[in-house]
Amino acid sequence: MAASMYRLVYYSRNHIAHDQALFASNIQKILEKSRINNQRDEITGALLFNAGCFAQVLEGPLDKVEAAFERIQQDERHGDVSLLALDPISRRSFPNWAMGFIGTSDIQAKRFAGIGASTGFDPSRLSGDEIHALLRDLAIEEEAA
Amino acid sequence: MNVATSFPHITEAHSAGIPSAEQILESLPRSVLVVGSEGVVTYANRASMVSLAAVVGSEMRDLFPGCVLSLATMTGAPSCLLISRDGEKFDAGIAVLGAGQFLIDLRPSLDARTADMQGDLDELTGLTKRNGLLKHLSSALCSGPASSIAVHCLDLDRFKMINDTLGHAVGDLLLKKVADRLTAACHKDDIVARLGGDEFVVLQRNVEEGTAETLASRIVDLIGRTYVIHGHTINIGASVGVAIGANALQDCDLLRNGDLALYEAKKAGRGRYRMFESGMDALLFARREMEIDLRRALALKQFKLNYQPFINVTTNRVDGFEALLRWEHPVKGNIPPLSFISLAEENGLIVKIGEWVMRTACIEAMSWPGEMIVAVNVSPLQFKADTLLDTVATALKRSGLPAHRLEIEITEGALLDDTDNVIQTLNSLRALGVKISMDDFGTGYSSLSYLQKFPFNKIKIDRSFVAGDDADSEAILRSIASLGTSLGMAITAEGVETAEQLARIRGERCTHVQGYFTGRPMGTDQIPVFLARNDLDERI
Ligand SMILES: Cc1cc2nc3c(=O)[nH]c(=O)nc-3n(C[C@H](O)[C@H](O)[C@H](O)COP(=O)(O)O)c2cc1C
Numbered sequence: 238m239a240a241s242m243y244r245l246v247y248y249s250r251n252h253i254a255h256d257q258a259l260f261a262s263n264i265q266k267i268l269e270k271s272r273i274n275n276q277r278d279e280i281t282g283a284l285l286f287n288a289g290c291f292a293q294v295l296e297g298p299l300d301k302v303e304a305a306f307e308r309i310q311q312d313e314r315h316g317d318v319s320l321l322a323l324d325p326i327s328r329r330s331f332p333n334w335a336m337g338f339i340g341t342s343d344i345q346a347k348r349f350a351g352i353g354a355s356t357g358f359d360p361s362r363l364s365g366d367e368i369h370a371l372l373r374d375l376a377i378e379e380e381a382a
Numbered sequence: 383m384n385v386a387t388s389f390p391h392i393t394e395a396h397s398a399g400i401p402s403a404e405q406i407l408e409s410l411p412r413s414v415l416v417v418g419s420e421g422v423v424t425y426a427n428r429a430s431m432v433s434l435a436a437v438v439g440s441e442m443r444d445l446f447p448g449c450v451l452s453l454a455t456m457t458g459a460p461s462c463l464l465i466s467r468d469g470e471k472f473d474a475g476i477a478v479l480g481a482g483q484f485l486i487d488l489r490p491s492l493d494a495r496t497a498d499m500q501g502d503l504d505e506l507t508g509l510t511k512r513n514g515l516l517k518h519l520s521s522a523l524c525s526g527p528a529s530s531i532a533v534h535c536l537d538l539d540r541f542k543m544i545n546d547t548l549g550h551a552v553g554d555l556l557l558k559k560v561a562d563r564l565t566a567a568c569h570k571d572d573i574v575a576r577l578g579g580d581e582f583v584v585l586q587r588n589v590e591e592g593t594a595e596t597l598a599s600r601i602v603d604l605i606g607r608t609y610v611i612h613g614h615t616i617n618i619g620a621s622v623g624v625a626i627g628a629n630a631l632q633d634c635d636l637l638r639n640g641d642l643a644l645y646e647a648k649k650a651g652r653g654r655y656r657m658f659e660s661g662m663d664a665l666l667f668a669r670r671e672m673e674i675d676l677r678r679a680l681a682l683k684q685f686k687l688n689y690q691p692f693i694n695v696t697t698n699r700v701d702g703f704e705a706l707l708r709w710e711h712p713v714k715g716n717i718p719p720l721s722f723i724s725l726a727e728e729n730g731l732i733v734k735i736g737e738w739v740m741r742t743a744c745i746e747a748m749s750w751p752g753e754m755i756v757a758v759n760v761s762p763l764q765f766k767a768d769t770l771l772d773t774v775a776t777a778l779k780r781s782g783l784p785a786h787r788l789e790i791e792i793t794e795g796a797l798l799d800d801t802d803n804v805i806q807t808l809n810s811l812r813a814l815g816v817k818i819s820m821d822d823f824g825t826g827y828s829s830l831s832y833l834q835k836f837p838f839n840k841i842k843i844d845r846s847f848v849a850g851d852d853a854d855s856e857a858i859l860r861s862i863a864s865l866g867t868s869l870g871m872a873i874t875a876e877g878v879e880t881a882e883q884l885a886r887i888r889g890e891r892c893t894h895v896q897g898y899f900t901g902r903p904m905g906t907d908q909i910p911v912f913l914a915r916n917d918l919d920e921r922i
Pocket residue numbers: 267270271272274275284291293295305308309310311312314315336
């Protein structure tokens with residue numbers, strides 16, 4: 238049997254300058270790196286960006302998730318990292334995503350509107366479960382789209 | 383040459399064939415110097431004359447320009463790096479010869495870094511250890527004032543607790559991650575060292591305006607971020623003290639200054655950094671002096687208790703007195719508790735002082751007329767010491783004071799850690815018949831849940847709510863009072879200083895008042911007179 242599977246959910250504040258091009262290229266780099274590392278480490282999950290925040294779900298073997306989280310913690314591109322959940326799971330919610338990025342398509346815009354605040358999505362107001370559910374639903378819609 | 387005079391007794395004693403110690407020194411292929419504490423050479427062997435052009439009377443600072451460490455400091459290090467006028471590097475071993483003389487043995491230097499590679503690393507974290515750090519430090523200081531360096535001394539907050547609760551295996555992994563994060567925060571040229579336990583030092587090179595502050599705050603931020611280890615979420619913090627070696631010509635001990643700054647950072651509330659300032663040593667010195675005095679104060683009977691009355695506003699009578707500690711210092715006069723209690727808590731003296739207060743208050747209360755209550759403050763640390771119950775029981779027995787005349791005042795701080803044990807102690811105290819009140823309510827964590835956890839006899843509302851005549855203070859005062867009364871607790875408003883405040887308090891369901899207006903603190907011998915006076919009735 239594989240090592241026990243865990244899900245980790247956190248949100249953080251974006252520290253990348255508010256420059257569109259700079260931000261896009263940084264996100265690109267983060268995603269590229271994540272996909273390579275995560276594939277190697279059997280980690281799947283999703284990353285969301287909005288309103289100056291990141292929210293991310295990482296799922297995979299505990300030691301690998303811990304190691305990835307430690308690297309992410311040291312990353313200067315964000316700060317105020319709040320760990321929202323760390324729980325054992327029996328099944329992955331994002332089996333097909335080495336690291337999905339959600340934050341550009343129209344679906345999210347609607348979804349965020351649904352959540353309420355006009356300034357957009359503020360992960361700091363959501364629990365780990367809520368973020369997880371949100372990302373999972375978004376991922377399903379994204380895949381269907 | 384006039385070197386033999388330095389070693390007058392050695393030569394003759396040896397039989398022919400065995401060279402004298404002096405001959406050996408003179409033929410030694412490497413340089414040896416003897417230097418007085420002022421840095422003046424009093425002996426130079428032949429090799430040192432050749433390679434350093436050293437003679438008796440040469441000055442260290444001319445032979446090794448840029449070296450700013452004093453000899454006394456250098457003797458603490460196993461060896462330190464010295465660079466000659468020609469740029470030649472030496473690993474200098476320094477020994478004290480006595481009478482203010484130092485022996486300096488100058489070995490041609492291996493690169494400091496290679497010395498590190500040869501096993502002088504911390505096993506757990508792979509970081510440099512103390513010896514390595516001292517080497518790097520002296521070499522950095524000797525490389526001259528062109529580039530200044532900073533020393534960051536750091537201490538992990540709450541590490542011990544993690545180690546105790548989650549075990550050493552997790553504690554070790556945590557230290558590794560801390561080491562990783564420190565290394566990540568630093569520049570390649572910087573040195574990260576672990577001095578043992580949870581003590582780390584970063585030697586930052588090429589410091590420019592503001593860069594030491596930036597690194598320190600980065601360290602505080604990075605180390606304070608959540609760790610995940612074996613499925614545990616762990617939060618610790620870092621306190622950092624920073625000393626900059628900008629003034630490279632001064633003989634300053636950077637590590638010591640960094641430690642002083644660290645001490646200030648911890649005192650200021652941890653999870654922060656502090657830059658060394660020149661006043662800090664004076665501050666620490668004053669504190670040390672105060673600590674010495676404090677240790678003697680009990681034995682020299684410099685403590686005294688004063689008593690401030692609290693008045694029951696429903697009966698308009700004095701119900702009792704709160705014992706207030708005074709320290710009458712023979713030279714400095716009266717030292718207020720605010721200036722020494724935190725020190726006493728820091729060094730544990732508070733337990734002994736607390737015992738004295740408890741004993742004395744019980745004895746003195748026995749001489750008061752009627753059934754007056756004596757209220758005694760108890761520090762959170764006395765709960766931790768585990769002797770509180772014993773102290774109280776003994777004080778009651780020895781003095782003969784009935785338990786219902788003793789009221790113990792605790793602060794919210796006492797309930798913060800280890801709440802279950804504290805509540806158990808409180809229950810045992812209550813079983814003795816002692817009353818328990820919650821002091822300074824509203825200032826700390828103000829958790830109403832504490833009021834549920836234990837049925838306090840009384841809540842004392844902090845003076846700030848009485849003094850504040852704004853709507854907020856009043857609303858808070860009123861709601862604490864009504865919550866307390868609904869839980870069956872008495873309510874004391876503290877710090878009542880004017881008739882107007884007293885009138886206001888009466889309207890707010892408070893049952894008791896205490897403050898300058900209804901009675902200043904007094905010595906035990908003044909209590910009978912105070913109680914016999916009836917002008918109190920006129921005022922309240
Ligand atoms: C918001 C955010 C999310 C990230 N997510 C991941 C991730 O899922 N996996 C990953 O390996 N790195 C992730 N990174 C990048 C890491 O912080 C780090 O740069 C990277 O893991 C370093 O990989 P390397 O050691 O292989 O160079 C993320 C960074 C940020 C700012």
